[in-house]
Amino acid sequence: MELIDGNQIAAVIVAELQTQVAALTGRKPCLALVRMGDDPASVSYVRKKEKTAAEIGVTSRIILPPATTTQSELFALLDQLNADAEVDGILVQSPLPKHIDEVAVFRRVAPEKDVDGFNTLNLGKVAQEDDTGFVSCTPAGIMELLGRSGVDLKGKHVVVLGRSLIVGKPVALLALQKRAGANGTVTICHSATANLPDITRQADVLIAAIGRPEFVTADMVKPGAVVIDVGINRVPDPAKKTGYRLTGDVHFPSVAPRCEKITPVPGGVGPMTVAMLMKNTLKAFHLRSAR
Amino acid sequence: MELIDGNQIAAVIVAELQTQVAALTGRKPCLALVRMGDDPASVSYVRKKEKTAAEIGVTSRIILPPATTTQSELFALLDQLNADAEVDGILVQSPLPKHIDEVAVFRRVAPEKDVDGFNTLNLGKVAQEDDTGFVSCTPAGIMELLGRSGVDLKGKHVVVLGRSLIVGKPVALLALQKRAGANGTVTICHSATANLPDITRQADVLIAAIGRPEFVTADMVKPGAVVIDVGINRVPDPAKKTGYRLTGDVHFPSVAPRCEKITPVPGGVGPMTVAMLMKNTLKAFHLRSAR
Numbered sequence: 336m337e338l339i340d341g342n343q344i345a346a347v348i349v350a351e352l353q354t355q356v357a358a359l360t361g362r363k364p365c366l367a368l369v370r371m372g373d374d375p376a377s378v379s380y381v382r383k384k385e386k387t388a389a390e391i392g393v394t395s396r397i398i399l400p401p402a403t404t405t406q407s408e409l410f411a412l413l414d415q416l417n418a419d420a421e422v423d424g425i426l427v428q429s430p431l432p433k434h435i436d437e438v439a440v441f442r443r444v445a446p447e448k449d450v451d452g453f454n455t456l457n458l459g460k461v462a463q464e465d466d467t468g469f470v471s472c473t474p475a476g477i478m479e480l481l482g483r484s485g486v487d488l489k490g491k492h493v494v495v496l497g498r499s500l501i502v503g504k505p506v507a508l509l510a511l512q513k514r515a516g517a518n519g520t521v522t523i524c525h526s527a528t529a530n531l532p533d534i535t536r537q538a539d540v541l542i543a544a545i546g547r548p549e550f551v552t553a554d555m556v557k558p559g560a561v562v563i564d565v566g567i568n569r570v571p572d573p574a575k576k577t578g579y580r581l582t583g584d585v586h587f588p589s590v591a592p593r594c595e596k597i598t599p600v601p602g603g604v605g606p607m608t609v610a611m612l613m614k615n616t617l618k619a620f621h622l623r624s625a626r
Numbered sequence: 627m628e629l630i631d632g633n634q635i636a637a638v639i640v641a642e643l644q645t646q647v648a649a650l651t652g653r654k655p656c657l658a659l660v661r662m663g664d665d666p667a668s669v670s671y672v673r674k675k676e677k678t679a680a681e682i683g684v685t686s687r688i689i690l691p692p693a694t695t696t697q698s699e700l701f702a703l704l705d706q707l708n709a710d711a712e713v714d715g716i717l718v719q720s721p722l723p724k725h726i727d728e729v730a731v732f733r734r735v736a737p738e739k740d741v742d743g744f745n746t747l748n749l750g751k752v753a754q755e756d757d758t759g760f761v762s763c764t765p766a767g768i769m770e771l772l773g774r775s776g777v778d779l780k781g782k783h784v785v786v787l788g789r790s791l792i793v794g795k796p797v798a799l800l801a802l803q804k805r806a807g808a809n810g811t812v813t814i815c816h817s818a819t820a821n822l823p824d825i826t827r828q829a830d831v832l833i834a835a836i837g838r839p840e841f842v843t844a845d846m847v848k849p850g851a852v853v854i855d856v857g858i859n860r861v862p863d864p865a866k867k868t869g870y871r872l873t874g875d876v877h878f879p880s881v882a883p884r885c886e887k888i889t890p891v892p893g894g895v896g897p898m899t900v901a902m903l904m905k906n907t908l909k910a911f912h913l914r915s916a917r
Contacts, residue, residue: 438754459750462795463729490820498802504753511789511814520825522813523802529781534811 336591339484339563339598341476345606348479349391352613356392364620365394366424366450366612367416371409371435372402377428384426387609393616396422402432409435410443417445423623424450424616447622450615458500461508467622469615474506476607477542477563481516484596486540486561488519494538496551496584498525502544502565510540531555543584553589562590562597565604627882630775630854630889632767636897639770640682643904647683655911656685657715657741657903658707662700662726663693668719675717678900684907687713693723700726701734708736714914715741715907738913741906749791752799758913760906765797767898768833768854769807775887777831777852779810785829787842787875789816793835793856801831822846834875844880853881853888856895 356363366388370381381397388395400412409427416425425448431437441453449457452471460468470478481488493510497503503523510519524534525545535541535555543551544565556562566584583600591597598604647654657679661672672688679686691703700718707716716739722728732744740748743762751759761769772779784801788794794814801810815825816836826832826846834842835856847853857875874891882888889895 438756455750455754455756456747457750458753459746459748462749462753462799463746463791465729465746490818492820492825498804500754504799504802507814508753508795511795511816513789513816513818518816518818520813520815520819522811523798524811525802525804525809527781527804527809528811529783534783 336594337596339480339596341603341606344483345610348610352391352617363392363394364423364616365421366616367396367422369398369427371400371404372432381428384609387613391613406435413443423620424448426451448619450612450619461505464512471505472608472611473502474509475611476604477506478509480607488517491519491539492537493519493540494522494535495542496524497544498523506542545584547584548582549586551585553593556590556593558593559595562594564598564600627885628887630771630887632894632897635771635774636901639901643682643908654683654685655714655907656712657907658687658713660689660718662691662695663723672719675900678904682904697726704734714911715739717742739910741903741910752796755803762796763899763902764793765800766902767895768797769800771898773807779808782810782830783828784810784831785813785826786833787815788835789814797833836875838875839873840877842876844884847881847884849884850886853885855889855891
């Protein structure tokens, strides 16, 4: 069994991007990070993104609209950023307060600055295998993890557990694409799937993204499979200072010994997300510069 | 074995739309049909669409740019139709001449008039399960055939043969949606799939859309399956006046006896396409009127 080390792979990507940014003469790529309100998880996510941007040499612009901001005020702010020639990428940190329609907000971000890949048009481009769009960061990170670990999906059966818009559907569309590294046969399972273990046991590559702690057990995994665990769940643990521990959607202790390769949680898919956001920001910069 | 009669189901839908249009006071829905050049298949498709529109009471406007039209001239024409308040839906008949970039043309049609559902934004909306978009006509027709034949996909294993942008991918996304009639577990197979018969034999519902005549044989189908045959292939047949016969992607004589239900070719999925185009045109009319 080999561990797929997301921290290490993400660090390699960050170093590559650093080199690319250092070679730029003139203006550096700029990422606008919009964080509405003070959700503690959002605060920590945005801080991490700001820190990685600084490492790479990407300028970040932090915008902190108060939690009371209305949807139309938020739209006006996004319209300003969309029109701002100095801004290459825009990320609106979720979760947003309940009075805001998240999908409408993601759709308001100009497609060519949508480095989070949540705009409907960019999702459509993933289906169309059109490289001018942006792939959302978690599915893009999964494909990078696989590619950089030497896993070629061609002719493999890829089973995706979960049909979310953020992970399950886009990663299924990516695994299916007619291109080097992809070309997988893809099955998507979810809460309404019958005989789930019969299907997951067929997976050469199993991608678990359902948000249920340690849901995937050894009997659901074929010996020699590659397992990608997208879940990040908090499980109460009195032995920890924080009172909880982080666990994935996979029961790691029993599943890992069966696998050819597996991602740990934390330290697997998680670290890739920020790296892919930075990669998208550089892509946005280059696409805009080329126009 | 029960035959799913596409002609009959399409006729029911056409009659429903007729009633709806008859009840409209004021302006009738208008569909612009753009046919560039004189490809014989295109001529016959557009004629069929015009005829069905007339039956329903939808106004059609036939526009016939010559085969020598440049892409920018075609764009200018589409921009005019996009801006025309009298036009509800726009269809550009494919195939287009080789000097035209089809995907770019489909993207030029305003999303709110894209009754063919080929615009990237409308494809993204299918992934997002957003009902304000348009589903392309063949996959929408397949879902209607299933629904009106009493086939509920919930908990069923749906295997899609073919990953095309026009059929395979959108029908997979539709079958997967979290809504009544859908909720299937979906597998998408294609030319790079290993052990294909092992996978197709798991299908409760098998959707064949690969464009290979009589490719699906009895040994690939589970007894009691529902089979939807999307293929329309011409096979040489000296016994026919035309010199060919039409056949699907399924070897009907051997497969049909094993099935619970199956669509014939012709007379299965084919007739649904025009009916769904008309349904989309009415939807476009209502969405535009509601604004």
